Amino acid sequence: MSTRRKPPAALTARNADRHALYEASVQRPTVIVGFIEELFEQVRDRQPVTLREDFCGTAHLSSTWVRSGPDRWAIGVDLDPEVLDWAEQHNCLPLAEDAERLTLTQGDVMAVSDKADALVSLNFSHWVYHEREQLLAYLKHAHACIEPGGIFVCDAFGGPASITPCVDERKFSDFDYQWEQVGFDPLTHRTRCAIHFKFRNGSTMRNAFEYDWRMWSLPEIQELLVEAGFGQLGIYFESEDGFIADFEEVDDEAWVAYVVALRD
Ligand SMILES: C[S@@+](CC[C@H](N)C(=O)[O-])C[C@H]1O[C@@H](n2cnc3c(N)ncnc32)[C@H](O)[C@@H]1O
Secondary structure, eight states: OOOOOOOOOOOOTTTOOHHHHHHHHHOOHHHHHHHHHHHHHHHHSSOOOEEEEETOTTOHHHHHHHHTOTTOEEEEEESOHHHHHHHIIIIIGGGGGGGGGEEEEESOGGGOOOOEEEEEEOTTGGGGOOSHHHHHHHHHHHHHTEEEEEEEEEEEEESGGGGSOEEEEEEOSSEEEEEEEEEEOTTTOEEEEEEEEEETTSOEEEEEEEEEEEOOOHHHHHHHHHHTTOOOEEEEEEETTEEESOGGGSOTTSEEEEEEEEOO
16 A cells, blocks of 8 residues: 655645744845855954854854854854744754754843854844944944954845835745835834735735834944944945945845954
8 A cells, every 4th residue: 555645735824934934035044154254264364163143033044054064153142932942943953963062042132241253143133222322232242242353244224115115025936925114214213124924825924023123324333333342344235146345236226235343
């Protein structure tokens, strides 16, 4: 008697896992690992060993870091026990014995003092700080948590499309990803955004993720990094093939930038 495997159930709003959808549609961890390696090679002529991923969410980047070399260690920090539990199941356990090189810490990034060669805050996580003093305090803390000769990387988005209420859609094989710019206050730069997922059976997972951020400009971030004690700064823009330093080549309607700061 032959046993036939059931085909996997089609994705719907009811059975889909929002963290898995987020990882598939938003993150490119191997690209970021390559970017950090390249930066270190350029500015330090050596390779980093430790990564600290602040606001790590599912710790997809941290686990990719650990996989990228047998001597590499990572620490992921997040406040939310639910997402860290998911990270443990989906990104830590599959590392098997290499999981000993990945530490997940539940807590406020400001209360964690572990140091690393590279410290990152990605997908605009540091935009959770609405006040200048708060972001400055975070950047000073990040500086103190980077080993001498290490680097800090954070991102920012901008362009006219990012301050206009709109929905940007990208298609994947079994779902559509939607990024909604819900509102923007020009007086405070408070920006509210949401991620929705739409499925082939017509169902929608609305507000799978919601954000209440302050949109920080590139000059503001650079000024704060200098004030926090960082040395040389660099800005790179995301492109299909990687990162470009020349804004002339960037889609100026909507861009994502990576600000890199060196710790002496
Ligand atoms: C936008 S998600 C970013 C996820 C991930 N960094 C990425 O690149 O996709 C922001 C995460 O920051 C966490 N978070 C917010 N405030 C925090 C804080 N003060 N300390 C630690 N984690 C925090 C949230 O729980 C959430 O998982």
